[in-house]
Amino acid sequence: MNAVELVSSTKNQLEKFRLDGFNEFLEKVNSFCDMYELEVKKLDDEYVNPRWPRRKTNITNRHYYEYDCFNAVLDLKIQEFGNRFNEVTSKLLVCMSCLSPCDNISAFDIPNIPKLAEKYPYDFIEEEKRRFPVQLGNYFNFVKKDKKFANLDGLSSLVRLMVSTNIHVTFTLVYRLLKLVLVLSVATVERCFSAMKNVKTDLRNRIGDENLSNSCILLLDIVL
Structure with missing residues (x-):
């Protein structure tokens, strides 16, 4: 943020x-x-x-x-x-940050989180989107009262704790959205590595770091 x-x-x-x-x-x-x-x-x-x-x-x-x-x-x-x-990326990061458990989930923002679910039209049906604000409110009240969730350092820690305490079964929509957010960052890294493989071929094995970085950025801009 x-x-x-x-x-x-x-x-x-x-x-x-x-x-x-x-x-x-x-x-x-x-x-x-x-x-x-x-x-x-x-x-x-x-x-x-x-x-x-x-x-x-x-x-x-x-x-x-x-x-x-x-x-x-x-x-x-x-x-x-x-x-x-760009504006889309910035809004996505803002919505993702609203799920952060850091500082006793101080960044939690119920109006913004459903906007993140809108980015995944194939993962949430309309009826689930309508139920989302209610489940988020219940989730917030539950997590706020449970001391185990007070000192987490990131989304991955939050997901692991949800699974270990079995509340991922209760708050299924929140858990699904958290998994999608975590997968998004991994997918971005995978795209970068795929771009690097396409750029740094055997014929370009001695390409410098700066030229490699610029070429990867150019390729990703074209692909995305």
């Missing part, structure tokens, strides 16, 4: 910097140029493309450096955040 909030905050800061940050950035550039006695271009002059110095660009230096450079780089960063941490 902290990671999700940090990603969201970073995206907001980047978007704000894109809208209002160019003048502040320009002041720092000018200060750097003055310190080392470097030439500072006049922003109102026409931009000259070094590849074709005689061809008119019909844009000012300010337009080029603000829109074609400054904004373009920030747009790439913001888009990368969106691709890596």
Whole structure:
């Protein structure tokens, strides 16, 4: 949850910097140029493309450096955040965190957990989805009163304790959802390993870590 909030905050800061940050950035550039006695271009002059110095660009230096450079780089960063941490993934993580037993199930949130069940349309029928809030309320009251559930450190510990105390038979819907959440993380890791096998073949056996990581990300983006 902290990671999700940090990603969201970073995206907001980047978007704000894109809208209002160019003048502040320009002041720092000018200060750097003055310190080392470097030439500072006049922003109102026409931009000259070094590849074709005689061809008119019909844009000012300010337009080029603000829109074609400054904004373009920030747009790439913001888009990368969106691709890596899209809204669907963030909502899924938020809903998953509501099942966490840590800190005496302080994150437990009955309105959000049924939304997670909606992500598994083939695992819960409509009648089970309607019963879910009632079972969640009973589950919360039971777990809150039982001291054995007070100091758990994660979902896997919660599932093991539910099975050992046999309450997984009582709260079948909650237990099923917990199993699906645990399987989701394993499936994600399996996909990563499958992608790595496809990328790092015998012909690419000496590929570097950075190139391997970038290739796997590209392959997963295409597959998913």
